[in-house]
Amino acid sequence: MRARDLGIHIGRMEPGELNAITDVSGVRVGHTTLIDGDGPLRPGEGPIRTGVTVVVPHDGDVWTEPVFAGAHRLNGNGELTGLEWIREAGMLGGVIGITNTHSVGVVRDALIEAAARAHAMSDGIWALPSVGETYDGALNDINGFHVRPAHVHAALEAAAGGPIAEGNVGGGTGMICHEFKGGIGTASRRVGEWTVGVLVQANYGARDLLRIDGVPVGRAMPTSEVSSPWDEVDALNARATPEGGSIIGIVATDAPLLPHQCARLAQRVGMGVARMGSYASHGSGDLFVAFATGNRGLSRNSGEDDPRLTVDLRMVVDQHINPLLEAVAEGTEEAIVNALLAAETMTGRDGITAHALDADRLVAVMRDHGRLA
């Protein structure tokens, strides 16, 4: 059940066919989900509730053909590698990875290895991959470093278009959102001939603040009704940060946007997050990247092998960019709701449990507020 299946229509625009980032032609998503063991936390052994998600930006050789991209930091208590290059050259040079906070490095280097392998280890292949993270240490043995290069390669092999698994999958496996079980979510919007897709790894926020389409759902379903995993973390004398957590947002579009226009879209992810009730707390790593595949055939990062002095491009006229901006705000809001609805109750290390957001209860709350008539 996704938001629209419940009759919750965020915003005023129409989604794409799958209502997913994969509605943008050529975009593929792959997950490796790692769930193993139960019981007390034993660093290095488990329990394991983590994974890696990859977003492949186009259907060409992603290791040598970049696409235009931009980024935004709503709050920087997080990591998203590769941003200096995106900001400097406006280019996303390969596959985006999302994982847990302590596995960014292994995913990053494994993506470079994949690039090198794809080119027979030929000289001069190099990369500055973008890998983001959120913290799953409430449920997962994060200091066990369970994500390995092979998991990254598996996610790459699994990457496909079509419907995307949401919730407790890939990098989102062990994530918590508004003190419910969170994880991966996606949505899309049509803008004339173009599509805007959003994928989030949602791991942020206090219950009390949760708004869904403006309805104060968090107050209607307080932690006294559906308990919070952070209370259990707190009881263990570990660090309880219900308002911490983070969200990574990936925006894809086939509109021919220039890099600075992509950055504008990236900032609108935060507007969707704000509508959910977040104020982007100190502990959050709210980092967003947007890429646009409407211009293809761009030259690789470096080297001297492109005989073209200039390339021809198209650019969306700014006077017509508004629907693309709005699509990101709407799409982000809906992607987060989809993550919440898809995620199933999960019990992780030390028996800590993050409960699913119950769809029937949500519908009842929405009706109490004059929605879903």
Added chain:
Amino acid sequence: MRARDLGIHIGRMEPGELNAITDVSGVRVGHTTLIDGDGPLRPGEGPIRTGVTVVVPHDGDVWTEPVFAGAHRLNGNGELTGLEWIREAGMLGGVIGITNTHSVGVVRDALIEAAARAHAMSDGIWALPSVGETYDGALNDINGFHVRPAHVHAALEAAAGGPIAEGNVGGGTGMICHEFKGGIGTASRRVGEWTVGVLVQANYGARDLLRIDGVPVGRAMPTSEVSSPWDEVDALNARATPEGGSIIGIVATDAPLLPHQCARLAQRVGMGVARMGSYASHGSGDLFVAFATGNRGLSRNSGEDDPRLTVDLRMVVDQHINPLLEAVAEGTEEAIVNALLAAETMTGRDGITAHALDADRLVAVMRDHGRLA
């Protein structure tokens, strides 16, 4: 009638005594409101619906004693001078002005003149004032350049603490918000011993998108019910940009924040704007500045006259910054609602009319959505 008078309580924090930016000790606000003439637009003659608002940041010599500050751009189709200095040195060096788009220059230079006068034209007085703007050309003869230095000096003389006039005053005189009459609004929040105040000049947004405390008020009060001034602009074959417009947000706090912490607060203004339904359209100048008076006695911009090699400061521990961040998001949302409620219906040039948001109608809509029980 302000939002709280209607029973609308945005967020979960308590406002200060006046629920205004002037709850921050030492902060003063002054308006010069210019309303003159009716009928067709005659550039240079009128009709005039504009003005200037000044925010005085503290009770000392604001021309020589700066306070820490930070800024954020949500969308840059606007002007807010002085930002390079705020970003570089983290300091706000004087009074902030807000006016219409075409009067930023006169207000800026007049503020420098005021600084020079305050110091008997003494040598070495100079300044980089912060002056922001939104566009009031739908109601005002903006190309008539009706704001003069004397209006700036009058606003400075009028600057006072205490309750602040909202709505059609000062820089907000001719502004339009969500296709209702907009203008100046303010709100505040208590954070322990500290106060966070927000003042906005609200001039943005489409009716359809308006959410108040999450309730889709804009859809409930469409332009077919309460007509939009932009439709009248459009009928005149002038430029209709209902989704354009802009919002300037000023945040004040007496918490001892460092400059980078002020910048974090500034970004949260945009989260309040997002909750109102805005997606920060292309045509908007959504520029925000936050200043903190919790550290005083900072040295002036330049010169070699401070014998102190270092100064002692206090800094809010980041682990405790969350309520300050949240206060900005909440306070912005409420300040915008206050602007909408305070602004009265205004007819400007060419008979164009921006209607007030009717308080009774708003209450009815909120009740329909399970609020104000």
Added chain:
Amino acid sequence: MRARDLGIHIGRMEPGELNAITDVSGVRVGHTTLIDGDGPLRPGEGPIRTGVTVVVPHDGDVWTEPVFAGAHRLNGNGELTGLEWIREAGMLGGVIGITNTHSVGVVRDALIEAAARAHAMSDGIWALPSVGETYDGALNDINGFHVRPAHVHAALEAAAGGPIAEGNVGGGTGMICHEFKGGIGTASRRVGEWTVGVLVQANYGARDLLRIDGVPVGRAMPTSEVSSPWDEVDALNARATPEGGSIIGIVATDAPLLPHQCARLAQRVGMGVARMGSYASHGSGDLFVAFATGNRGLSRNSGEDDPRLTVDLRMVVDQHINPLLEAVAEGTEEAIVNALLAAETMTGRDGITAHALDADRLVAVMRDHGRLA
């Protein structure tokens, strides 16, 4: 006499025909120079040593047709309006002005007035002009606010291609550089079919630090040999900031650069400044803007009147951008030297004198260091 006339060839690239920013086709420069009175400073009366310089970016209707642009802040103790729009939309929307610190406002509003006039005050004309400044208060009655709108209009009327007056002209009239007389300077470089031009208003730096083409000229011509105006300022008990001051740098090119590429060029202005010996002192406003005319026909800032959903562009392939980057570093260095060589000794308010850099003496120093063999 300019640097090349003395045999000083900065860098390894060739200049354009005029070795000026006007080598970029369509770029025009106009100055209004205000020199009046002598003797003691009487605020409001004089002496006057100031002015305004305008850079017109292309040969079309600059008020409605923008060009791509980017900006960089090396040090922000200064003002350059319009930067938020340049950073957001990557567009320069009109004429750039340069003047003294306290006249930015009047120049800004006058440029808007010029835009409105050029369009018969038609509705919907508006602008966010870029106006920069450096401080000429050591020689000029800066608190007299002697720059008036008419001076801006005169500079616009005077704007022309061809050779550019350098030194004590326009905005550069009262400027001081490395404790010599400074002001306006320009240079250009050829990059294949393209040209890169730089124009500076140079008003920064300590004598001791001055390097010309790497030669420590400042040490060879100390203030004991050629006295510093700042010592005279100091003797007056006014503020002496020999290491303060500022530099505004404008880069123009006809290469088809995108906005983010323009920003990269803008940052390289600072590399030229660094080679001159500056470390970008606290008191400096070192703000740079670069624009590229290689893509024309871009849509105006706002409104809904462009029927084109997309526009076709060209973009310099990044692999070939290096000479453009290098041209800015070289061109800036040479433009500053040109400003120093063109500026003539000037006596300003209170009899303060800024001495010219003597060309013969410079040649001798260069020869002592193995140059100009």
Added chain:
Amino acid sequence: MRARDLGIHIGRMEPGELNAITDVSGVRVGHTTLIDGDGPLRPGEGPIRTGVTVVVPHDGDVWTEPVFAGAHRLNGNGELTGLEWIREAGMLGGVIGITNTHSVGVVRDALIEAAARAHAMSDGIWALPSVGETYDGALNDINGFHVRPAHVHAALEAAAGGPIAEGNVGGGTGMICHEFKGGIGTASRRVGEWTVGVLVQANYGARDLLRIDGVPVGRAMPTSEVSSPWDEVDALNARATPEGGSIIGIVATDAPLLPHQCARLAQRVGMGVARMGSYASHGSGDLFVAFATGNRGLSRNSGEDDPRLTVDLRMVVDQHINPLLEAVAEGTEEAIVNALLAAETMTGRDGITAHALDADRLVAVMRDHGRLA
């Protein structure tokens, strides 16, 4: 032999006792140098010419006690993780690592592992380490991923104050600078009671552009005299990018700087790089971080365990910051020269050789230009 041993005194300030970043009290540096094998490149086998360098910022528990920091990007064709946190919170949260481009990930995760180990894998330990890189693929089997976690731990164990090995050590092992052998270099400057130290991993630049203290050394020692390793790379039909390469710069000071002041220092690293003749080519990752230990006792990144609502700080008065800014520009210039002088001729994969800059020859060139009289 270091620059000063040859009589080359860059700038006008005095170095600290060791003329090294370790002159800043508490700062320690450790290298692991990996040199193994000769002959043709066999990916995964070698030859190996790489390593890792760590900079430990203070003498406390660096994993839980951050220090203020700021960053700057001169050119972003590189990686330096952790920058979003530095920009957001102004804090450096642990040890800085520097390595080759393809080993950033392994070093990053290993630093987190070290943090977790140092705290007995206790719950709630987490980190966002800063790890930078430059590309050593001309000499090293970079796609062999030869840096392992154990090498990071070894560098941490080796970290010490006192004199620092320069040249072909640690992350600098396989680096090339101005087509000579490059690598690690360091320098420092005294600013009253304070010290500013700079450490670089220098791997950038064309020979022709090399200036040392303003003297055109590169032209005097062209690649026809001392051959370039890039010509050999080119002959192998691998990618030749003599003007590519990168430089990572780390600035340390014990002055009590706030985060935004640290960022100002970080930008001045680029001014030192510019004085060496670089124009920051497209292919360069010129990323700089500056940290200040003058305020200690700051709270860790997150959690709710600090009972202090505010902390007391000191801040350098901006009017006195100039020598700190200048120290960075000077120190960077000298650190690069030291790297060039310390690095010995190295032959790497496929027999490619990067030659050392010969000290005697350098002295002769300097004398030809009126220096080292």
